[in-house]
Amino acid sequence: MTQTTHKIILDTDPGIDDAMAIFFAFQASEIDVLGLTTVFGNVPADMAAKNGLSLVELANLDIPVCKGAAMPHVGPESSYAHFVHGDDGFGNINHPAPKGELDPRSSAQFIVEMARKHPGEITLVAVGPLSNLALALKLEPELPALIKAVNIMGGSAFAPGNVTPVAEANIWNDAHAADIVFSASWPINMFGLDVTYDLPFPPDFTASLAARNPVLGGFVQKAAEFYTTFYSQGRDDKVCYFHDAFPLAYMIDPSLFEMTEGQLRVGTDPLHKGQTSFAPLGSTSSELWLNQPIIKVATKVDHPRLTKLFIDTYAIKR
Numbered sequence: 001m002t003q004t005t006h007k008i009i010l011d012t013d014p015g016i017d018d019a020m021a022i023f024f025a026f027q028a029s030e031i032d033v034l035g036l037t038t039v040f041g042n043v044p045a046d047m048a049a050k051n052g053l054s055l056v057e058l059a060n061l062d063i064p065v066c067k068g069a070a071m072p073h074v075g076p077e078s079s080y081a082h083f084v085h086g087d088d089g090f091g092n093i094n095h096p097a098p099k100g101e102l103d104p105r106s107s108a109q110f111i112v113e114m115a116r117k118h119p120g121e122i123t124l125v126a127v128g129p130l131s132n133l134a135l136a137l138k139l140e141p142e143l144p145a146l147i148k149a150v151n152i153m154g155g156s157a158f159a160p161g162n163v164t165p166v167a168e169a170n171i172w173n174d175a176h177a178a179d180i181v182f183s184a185s186w187p188i189n190m191f192g193l194d195v196t197y198d199l200p201f202p203p204d205f206t207a208s209l210a211a212r213n214p215v216l217g218g219f220v221q222k223a224a225e226f227y228t229t230f231y232s233q234g235r236d237d238k239v240c241y242f243h244d245a246f247p248l249a250y251m252i253d254p255s256l257f258e259m260t261e262g263q264l265r266v267g268t269d270p271l272h273k274g275q276t277s278f279a280p281l282g283s284t285s286s287e288l289w290l291n292q293p294i295i296k297v298a299t300k301v302d303h304p305r306l307t308k309l310f311i312d313t314y315a316i317k318r
Contacts (some may be wrong), residue, residue, distance in 0.1 A: 002316035006251045007032045007121050007148075012066075012244070013041030013128030015052040016220075020050075020209075021127055021244035023151075023216040024227035026059045026172055027313045030252045034114055034122065035064035037107035041128040041173050042081045043089040045070035048128075049075040051089045053098035058219060063101075067105025070128035073176040074268075078129075081169065083283035084230050091226030092295050095219075113252070115146035122146075123251065126181075127153040129170050130222040137184055144186035151247035154178070155276035157260070157297045163274065168193050171266060172274030177265040182276075188295040192276065195257065195301040200239035203228060205307065212315035242310070246298070249309055256309070258300035263292040292301040 010025055010033055012018045025031050036056065038048040056065055061189035071077055086092040103110065111132065115122055124147055126133055133150070137143050154170035155178075161167040173176045182188065206224045208282055208289055209217030228240040265288070267275035278297055279289040 005030060006123055006246075007034055007118055007250070008123045008125050009034050009037055009114060011037045011039060011124060011126040011132050012052060012056060012108065012130060013043060014037050015042035015089055015128070015244070016091055016223045017242045017244045018042065019090065019223060020129055020220045020242045021248055022055050022061060024245045024261070024310060024313055025125075025248050026061060027213070027216070027316050027318060028248070028252055029316065031248065033063055035066060035103070036109055037132050038066050038131050039107060039128045040070050040078055040226065041170065043084050044080060047089055049102055050098060053100055053102060054095060057098050057100060059216060064103035065108065066103045066107040066110045067107050067127050067199045069135060070259045072174040073100050073130070073131065073134060078173050084227065086226045088139050091110050091223040093222050101261055108197040111136040112140045112143065116142055117141070117181040119146045120148055123149045123151055125151045125247050127170070127247065128152070129173035130177045131174045131180040134180040135173070136270060138179060138195045139191055144184050146230030149187040149189060150181070151191065151250060153196065153244050153247050155190055155264070157192060157194050157197055157276065157278035157299060159193040159197060159258075161275070162193060166272060171276055175266055175268045175274045178274070179268055180267055182264055182295065183292065188293070189247065189250060189259065189298070191250065191298045194250055195240055195298045196243035196246055199241070199303050199306065200300060201242060201307070203238050205311075210313045211313045212311060217314050218313070244302070245310060249306055250298070253305075253309060256302050257296070257298045259296040260299045261294055263289040264295055265289060266293060309316055
């Protein structure tokens with residue numbers, strides 16, 4: 001049986017869990033990363049771009065890294081999650097600055113150019129705020145017809161939010177952009193807090209990554225110490241969450257997830273900013289939901305098999 005290779009553009013705001021996901025994508029033989037498009041979110045836009053370049057260089061790869069949106073579509077500059085990811089986005093490990101140069105194209109320009117070059121072949125994997133995807137849609141209104149699928153780490157169908165009681169961070173950071181992206185007519189697979197918070201990883205997980213891949217896994221283990229401290233507050237055990245790798249794992253093995261179809265709306269008013277309200281198919285007759293495209297939302301995940309996939313993929317010799 002011939003192995004399918006998935007062309008992707010990884011839209012990211014690195015970020016410690018972004019780093020783990022980026023290396024997972026680089027390691028996976030089933031995934032061909034055409035480029036990293038970076039965006040504000042966990043860290044400011046300049047830092048996100050620099051960090052993306054650092055990760056590409058650490059992996060010894062030559063792929064484009066583009067700088068993207070620095071602001072939400074509406075409202076002031078975002079606050080950043082330095083309390084989660086450290087002042088440098090990498091858990092304050094003093095990783096050396098990158099030596100290379102960013103691609104001169106903006107993230108949105110890169111997405112559009114690659115989509116035109118490879119029509120119907122590219123999956124956009126978005127693991128930060130959806131600002132770049134919304135900008136790309138404005139540059140090329142026919143973009144949904146050129147894209148194979150959009151896999152999003154963000155939102156929540158049934159679980160509580162992690163920024164407000166109802167909103168997840170990536171969607172909250174640019175709710176108006178998210179509303180544009182979720183309203184477009186491309187296939188969307190959403191991996192939100194329903195599954196990512198359902199699987200806490202203990203410290204021996206990153207130790208396993210480091211044992212199998214001393215360079216990339218070792219970086220993740222070192223950077224994740226700060227990240228684990230944040231997530232372990234108020235708990236008796238130490239854990240962390242690697243949210244951003246979930247939509248990539250789905251591309252390799254969709255059977256890891258139970259997906260539920262339905263319509264989704266994104267709140268943009270101050271009280272409900274970033275709320276992803278989800279109506280499973282057949283659950284409503286309201287035109288406010290029925291006029292939205294049908295998307296798929298991950299609602300369950302196979303913990304042991306997903307963990308094994310992450311560890312085994314880090315062990316691949318590239």
